[in-house]
Amino acid sequence: MTALSSWDLMAGPAGTRPVLSGRPRNAKVLILGAGISGLALGYELSRLGYDFHVLEARDRVGGLVWTVHGGTTHTEIGGEHQQCTWDEGLWLNAGAWRIPYTHTxxxxxxxxxxxxxxxxxxxxxASYFYREGADAGSLANTRVRLGEVKADIVGQVNELLVKAIDQHSLDLPLTAEDQERLVGFLVAQGYLDRKDRRYRAFADRGPGDPYQLSALLKAGFGDRLRSISPRDGITTAPMFHPVGGMEQIPKAFARAIGPSRITFNAEVHSVRQDDHAATVAYRDTKTGRTRTLTADYVVVCLPLSIVAGLDCQLSAEMMAAVRATTYSNSAKAGLGMKRRFWEEDDQIFGGHLYSNLPIGEFSYPSTGYFSRKGVLLGFYLHSGPAVTLMDRPIGERVEHVLTHSSKVHPQMRREFESAYCVWWRKVEYSRGGFANAAPLARRAQLSKFENRLLIGSAATAPHSEPDWQEGAIAAAWQALTSLHEHAMRS
Amino acid sequence: MTALSSWDLMAGPAGTRPVLSGRPRNAKVLILGAGISGLALGYELSRLGYDFHVLEARDRVGGLVWTVHGGTTHTEIGGEHQQCTWDEGLWLNAGAWRIPYTHTxxxxxxxxxxxxxxxxxxxxxASYFYREGADAGSLANTRVRLGEVKADIVGQVNELLVKAIDQHSLDLPLTAEDQERLVGFLVAQGYLDRKDRRYRAFADRGPGDPYQLSALLKAGFGDRLRSISPRDGITTAPMFHPVGGMEQIPKAFARAIGPSRITFNAEVHSVRQDDHAATVAYRDTKTGRTRTLTADYVVVCLPLSIVAGLDCQLSAEMMAAVRATTYSNSAKAGLGMKRRFWEEDDQIFGGHLYSNLPIGEFSYPSTGYFSRKGVLLGFYLHSGPAVTLMDRPIGERVEHVLTHSSKVHPQMRREFESAYCVWWRKVEYSRGGFANAAPLARRAQLSKFENRLLIGSAATAPHSEPDWQEGAIAAAWQALTSLHEHAMRS
Incomplete structure (x- = not known):
């Protein structure tokens, strides 16, 4: 146990890590669910010296933080069984996959x-834009690299501006010397010709003539360009991910908590409470036997889509808030490829394809550069085909991904080895992806203590959005503070 | 041994990897020096089935590719002994440290x-600009982040341009619809206010008011901004480095060649040749005994600054070219820090400080993010203080680095643990940094076969500059082709 540093105390999107002290007399705690919120809560309780235990329905920790690799299996609800056959060292983060630097x-x-x-x-x-359909104008169905877009837009805009400055047609609030510096900057930044200050093809841009400014804007390729990256959300930079897959985070929590604190294959069926104790009944899915555990407090860190189906002694208001909470239809397809052709042939190292193809986010691995094989994220969507393909055979979903991604990367089928599909709505014990952000009033309701029961799922996150691990941690911290106050009073 | 792929055959800066076949009858080869050129040559000879051996004066492979970590020691020529005391897992690449993606x-x-x-x-x-001196204008001695520079320059330039478009003072080769798209792009890219299209402070930029465009240009901070990164040189993106330090590359070559092929602590003194054989005399620095080895060919892959001092049976023209080749005064100081304050306090993850301080390149580690300690590159120069501090005590050099870097990072002295300095001019068996690029005529002279002797050092690199590992590989490939042709004819 280490002292909290200034870093810990810095408020991130999840707020400030609670600084608590004291150990309550009667405070045996049961945590339901070993996803990030349950694990973070358990870890903090262990630091405070609580007597606690975690029940987890699966045979692994992490919940939505799930790294698929060779040997991974699951059977879709009412559907197909898959077994991942990728080589050792290859993996896909089927759930959480990137962490903005601000998620402290x-x-x-x-x-x-x-x-x-x-x-x-x-x-x-080096990654490509690709837009199908007449809306994209003359660049429809054309691969254009992000770097080409940047070079051509900035180059042509700077050429326009330099011309205007030269013709004194601008009302510039600058001295002559400053104007000269500005022109020098525009020429250098935009790779304009030093003599005639025009923008033309140049070596660092790669082969081919520049695309017309109007065509690039019409195609919408300029929409991604910003002077700087935002501090939060999916376009933040820099972002991080654990070496070896996101599962390293829940695994590290579990190691720190200790194996004796977590019971796996424990499918919770009911949560009851009275003046003396809370009682949880669960089925051991390995033996089929039902068991009960009692505790002073139960913190429910399960997806609310699961809580909605439990026999849970919560108020009608609470259960209404639970049932009102919706979860995303997130779906991902990982494609194991024999050869990292995107690196070898296209010099793409990480990043994403920017397309309007019905495959959503298509991404190149930010790990294992210059190794032999690799796993592409071939499909990541929360709607559209994530829903329409949900009940189609796995093979058909993979075919969909290969068909569309081949429009950009003709090497796809030749280099394809095997796929693994995770449609979260059909994953048992999840039955959905991340919680959709709820109105603050509902989050306030969800975070209320009801006698001996408290919800600590990501959906209750007060500061942070529930669709990031940071949201799960915000929820855990809120539950921790609430629980500790309650227990210290009792 | 694997087949060459399309990747191998792609011409990079080092040209195309030679595709050779056949095994000459009499072709015992001695390679002098286990730097990158000697190792790459040895590796290729092993693939061709040659009988070869490598002599290396140090007790390690890699030459200029040297990763300093806990336990590393060296004694400067005529100077001090150092022993590195950093914790396990901490390291600094004292020589080669980054690989552009184009260095195939x-x-x-x-x-x-x-x-x-x-x-x-x-x-x-997130990294800072910092300029001392009156030349920098009103922003002298002020930390300004690269992101602030980007946001403020692009924002103010876009505001100017949008105003001009609105006032129809530009002669735009665009339709009204295209103009509207252009304005939309400029507003979004520059984070302009959507209503009045002015540039102001905004959340993603961080706290504080924008800096004046004229002040930013005057300070020269705009000089680093380019629409896209170049494909080669020190501002290429992306770049790579081996996990665990650059030494992983020479170590991997050595493993592939096999330990029996390399003799360490072998300080070469003379290279003689006659019609029958070439003979190398070397001193075993452990025993002090002199030994000789004979071979059909000797390929000299030592720095030419070392070759210049050998008794080497080469022509007067060749030795003149050898002696005319100069080497850089490269020097680096690695600073082991107790806390990664640049990450915790400043949210800087990798990258460099852009300053005119007399410490040259000051860089933050691109590895071990969010771990506890870290090693900063506190000083990297090839001239100026790299020369004037050369004969000063190590402690004085470190003091110089701490004094100047503290102007930007006041935490430096508090968090400093221990340093390690590598002034390459004073490193035995190197006596200089990288070879300075020579005129092509001299490189052509250096690459000539002289009976049984051939030079394969990076300085002979034909396509690529000798100041990158890629140059050493280009030199090795050139020597390989030359040697194999020669041997097959004999």
């Missing part, structure tokens, strides 16, 4: 628990 | 030899 809640735990992180490349200039 | 020669070997690579962050928006 989860990053601090990585630091404290010794989880090595590497850069998640969230933008690569 | 060295990257292909990493792939073939299984050397894991990670991203070398060559530009981080």
């Amino acid at each position: 809640g989860v990053l601090n735990y990585c630091k404290e628990l010794g989880v090595p992180l590497e850069i998640f490349v969230n933008e690569a200039d | 020669g060295v990257l292909n070997y990493c792939k073939e030899l299984g050397v894991p690579l990670e991203i070398f962050v060559n530009e981080a928006d």
Whole structure:
């Protein structure tokens, strides 16, 4: 146990890590669910010296933080069984997959628990834009690299501006000397010809003539360009991910908590409470036997989509808030490839394809550069085909991904080895992806203590959105503070 | 031994990897020096089935590719002894430290030899500019982040341009619809206010008011901004470096060649040749005994600054070319820090400080993010203080680095643990840094076969500059082709 540093106390999106003290007399705690919120809560309780135990329905920790690799299996609800056959060292983060540098809640735990992180490349200039349909104008169905878009837009805009400055047609609030510096900057930044200050093809841009400014804007390719990256959300830079997959985070929590604190294959069926205790009944899915455990407090860190189906002694208001909470239809397909052709043939190292193809986010691995094989994220969506393909055979979903991604990468089918599909709505014990952000009033309701029961799922996150690990940690911290206050009063 | 892929055959800066066949009858080869050129040559000879051996004066492979870590020691020529005391897992690449993605020669070997690579962050928006002196204008002695520079320059330039478009003072070759798209792009890219289209402070930029465009340009901070990164040189992106330090590359070569092929502590004194054989005399620095080895060919892969002092049976023209080749005064200081304050306090993850302080390149580690300690590159120069501090005590050099870097990072002295200095001019068996690029005529002279002797040092590199590992590989490939042709004819 280490002292909290200034880093811990820095408020990130998840707020500030609670600084608590004291150990309550009667405070045996049961945590339901070993996802990030349950694990973070358990870890903090262990630091405070609580007597606690975690029940987890699966045979692994992490919940939505799930790294698929060779040997991974699951059977879709009412559907197919899959077994992953990728070589050792290859993996796909089927759930959480990237951490903005501002998410100091989860990053601090990585630091404290010794989880090595590497850069998640969230933008690569070599990656392609690709737009189908007449709306995209003359660049429809054309691969254009992000770097070409940047070079051609900035180059042509700077050429326009330099011309205007030269013709004194601008009302510039600058001295002559400053104007000269501005022109020098525009020429250098935009790779304009030093003599005639025009923009033309240049070696660092790669082969081919520049695309017309109007065509690039019409195609919408300029929409991604910003002077700087935002501090939060999916376009933040830098981002990080654990070496070896996101599962390293829940695994590190579990190691720190200790194996005796977690019971796996424990499918919770009911949560009851009275003046003396709370009682949880669960089925051991290995033996089929039902068991009960009692505790002073139960913190429910399960997806609310699961809680909605439990026999749970919560108020009608609470259960209404639970049932009103919706979860995403997130779906991912990982494609194991024989050869990292995107690196070898296209010089793409991490980053994403920017397309309007019905495959959503298509991403290149930010790990294992220059190794032989690799896993592409071939499909990541929360709607559209994530829903329409949900009940189609796995083979058909993979075919969909290969068909569309081949429009950009003709090498796809030749290099394809095997796929693994995770449609979260059909994953048992999840039955959905991340919680959709709820109105604050509902979150306030969900975070209320009801006698001996408290909800600590990511959906209750007060500061942070529930669709990031940071949200799960915010929820855990809120539950921790609430629980500790309650227990210290009792 | 694997077949060459399309990747191997792609011409990078080092040219194309030679595709050779056949095994000469009499071709015992001695390679002098186990730096990258000697190792790459040895590796290729082993693939061709040659009988060869490598002599190396040090007790390690790699030459200029040297990773300093806890336990590393060296004694400067005529100077001080150092022993590195950093914790396990901390290191500094004292020589080669970054590989542009276009350097397919060295990257292909990493792939073939299984050397894991990670991203070398060559530009981080959170890093600071800092300029001393009146030339920098009103921003002298002020820390300004690269991201602030980008946001403020692009924002103010876009505001100017939008105003001009609105006032129809530009002669735009665009339709009204295209103009509207252009304005939309400029507003979004520059984070302009959506209503009045003015540039103001905004949340993603961080706290504080924008800096004046004229002040930023005057300070020269705009000089680093380019629409895209170049494909070669020190501002390329992306770049890579091996996980665990650059030494992983020479170590992997050495493993592939096999330990029996390399003799360490073998300080070469003379290279003689006649019609029958070449003979190398060397001193075993452990025993002090002199030994000789004979071979059909000797390939000299030592720095030419070392060759200049050998009794080497080469022509007067060749020795003149050898002696005319100069080497850099490269010097680096690594600072072991107790706390990664640049990450915790400043949110800087990799990248460099852009300053005119007399410490040259000051860089943040692109590895071990969010771990506890870290090693800063506190000083990297080839001239100025790299020369004037050369004969000063180590402590004085470290004091110089701490004094100047503290102007930007006041935490330096408090968090400093211990330093390690590598002034290459004073490193035995190197006596200089990288070879300075020579005129092509001299390189042509250096690459000539002289009976049984051939030079394969990086300084002879034909396509690529000798100041990168890629140059050493280009030199090795050139020597390989030349040697094999020669041997097959004999």
